[in-house]
Amino acid sequence: AGCGKKEEAAAPAAAPAAAPAQDKLKIGFMYVSPIGDGGWTYQHDLGRKAIQEKYGDRIETSFVESVPESADAERVMRDMAGQGNKLIFATSFGYQEFVQKVAADLKDVKFEHATGYKQADNVATYDTKTFEGAYLAGIVAGGMTKTKMVGVVASVPIPEVVRNINSFVLGAQSVDPSIKAKVVWVNEWFSPPKEAEAATSLINGGVDVMYQNTNSLAVLKTAEERGARAFGKDGDMSAFAPKAHLGSAVIDWTPYYSKVVEDTLGGNWQGGNFWWGVKEGAIDLLKIADDVPQEIKDRVAKARDGLKDGSFAVWTGPIQDNTGKELLAAGQKGDDKFLTGINFFVNGIEGRVPG
Ligand code: GUN
Numbered sequence: 513a514g515c516g517k518k519e520e521a522a523a524p525a526a527a528p529a530a531a532p533a534q535d536k537l538k539i540g541f542m543y544v545s546p547i548g549d550g551g552w553t554y555q556h557d558l559g560r561k562a563i564q565e566k567y568g569d570r571i572e573t574s575f576v577e578s579v580p581e582s583a584d585a586e587r588v589m590r591d592m593a594g595q596g597n598k599l600i601f602a603t604s605f606g607y608q609e610f611v612q613k614v615a616a617d618l619k620d621v622k623f624e625h626a627t628g629y630k631q632a633d634n635v636a637t638y639d640t641k642t643f644e645g646a647y648l649a650g651i652v653a654g655g656m657t658k659t660k661m662v663g664v665v666a667s668v669p670i671p672e673v674v675r676n677i678n679s680f681v682l683g684a685q686s687v688d689p690s691i692k693a694k695v696v697w698v699n700e701w702f703s704p705p706k707e708a709e710a711a712t713s714l715i716n717g718g719v720d721v722m723y724q725n726t727n728s729l730a731v732l733k734t735a736e737e738r739g740a741r742a743f744g745k746d747g748d749m750s751a752f753a754p755k756a757h758l759g760s761a762v763i764d765w766t767p768y769y770s771k772v773v774e775d776t777l778g779g780n781w782q783g784g785n786f787w788w789g790v791k792e793g794a795i796d797l798l799k800i801a802d803d804v805p806q807e808i809k810d811r812v813a814k815a816r817d818g819l820k821d822g823s824f825a826v827w828t829g830p831i832q833d834n835t836g837k838e839l840l841a842a843g844q845k846g847d848d849k850f851l852t853g854i855n856f857f858v859n860g861i862e863g864r865v866p867g
Pocket of ligand 1: 544552603604605606626627642672701725726727
C-alpha cells in the first residue's frame with residue numbers, strides 16, 4: 513500500500529484534475545414484479561427507457577425489480593439513495609408506509625409513489641386513471657359476451673382495484689344492463705399460477721369474457737387455452753393470445769415521467785398528487801380485435817372522445833351498489849373523493865368487497 517501511495521505522490525503535479533463528475537440526475541425505479549411481466553411493471557420500465565432516451569446524458573436511470581411490499585422495499589430505497597439517486601419512483605401501492613419512512617429520513621431525495629395517497633414535502637403521489645381503460649374494455653366485453661356473465665381476476669382489495677372492477681362492469685352494462693359479473697381475488701399483484709387458477713374458476717362458473725387487475729399474462733393465456741376472451745391490461749398483450757385478445761388497456765407513463773424529470777432538472781419538482789387519464793394521453797384501449805362489431809367499436813370511440821373533451825365521466829349516476837343502495841343520483845358525477853373511496857360492488861356483481 514505504501515508503494516502505491518508513493519507512486520501516486522510521484523505523479524506529475526501538472527496532471528489535469530479529473531473533470532468534476534457531470535451533474536447527472538440519478539433516478540431509481542423500484543418495481544413490485546419482474547420487468548418481463550408484460551403488464552404493470554413492463555410498462556413502468558418502458559416509461560423509464562423513454563425518459564432515459566429523451567434526457568440522454570443529463571440523467572442516469574436504474575431499476576430494481578420484484579421488490580416485495582415489505583421491509584425489503586425500505587432497504588432497496590435506502591440503497592438507491594446511498595448510490596446517489598436523488599429521485600426515486602416507487603411503483604406499487606403497498607410501498608406506501610416504507611416510502612413515508614424513508615422519505616422522512618432522506619429529505620434531499622424526492623420520492624414519487626405510484627397509486628398511493630400519502631404525500632409529504634418530498635413525496636408526490638401519482639397514478640393513471642386505469643378505471644377509464646377498464647370502462648372502455650367493459651364496453652367491448654358487453655358487446656362480446658354470449659353468456660351475459662363477465663368476470664374479473666382481482667389482485668388486492670384497495671379502492672383502486674375495486675374501482676377498476678366496477679368500471680369494467682359499468683362499461684359492459686352500458687351495452688346490456690342485464691350483464692352480471694363474478695370476481696375472484698388472488699390477493700397478490702403478480703402470481704401467474706394463482707391468476708390462471710382464478711381465471712379457470714371464472715370460466716367454469718359461466719364467464720366467457722374476463723378482465724384482470726393483476727400484472728401477468730396468465731388471465732389472457734388461460735382464456736386462449738380455454739376458448740374464452742380477455743384483455744391485455746397495463747401493457748399491450750395482443751401478441752400473447754391472438755385468439756382470445758379483445759383489446760389492451762395500455763398505460764403510458766412517459767408523459768408523467770417526462771414532466772417529473774423536466775421539473776426536477778429545472779429545480780422545480782413540486783410534489784402533490786397527479787392522476788392522469790384518457791384526456792392526458794396516459795391510458796387508452798388499443799388493438800381492439802377485428803371480430804368486435806363496428807357498432808361496439810363506435811361506442812368505445814364515443815366514450816373515449818367524451819373522456820377526452822370532458823363531456824363524459826365513467827362515474828355518472830344513476831349508480832347503485834349491489835344491495836340496491838343509490839350511490840350517485842341520475843346525472844350526478846362522482847368527484848375524486850368519491851372515486852378514491854369506492855369500497856362496494858355495483859349492481860350486477862356477485863358477492864362483497866373483502867373487508
Ligand atoms: N401492480 C402492482 N402494484 C400495483 C398498483 O399499485 N396498482 C396497479 N394497478 N397495479 C399494480
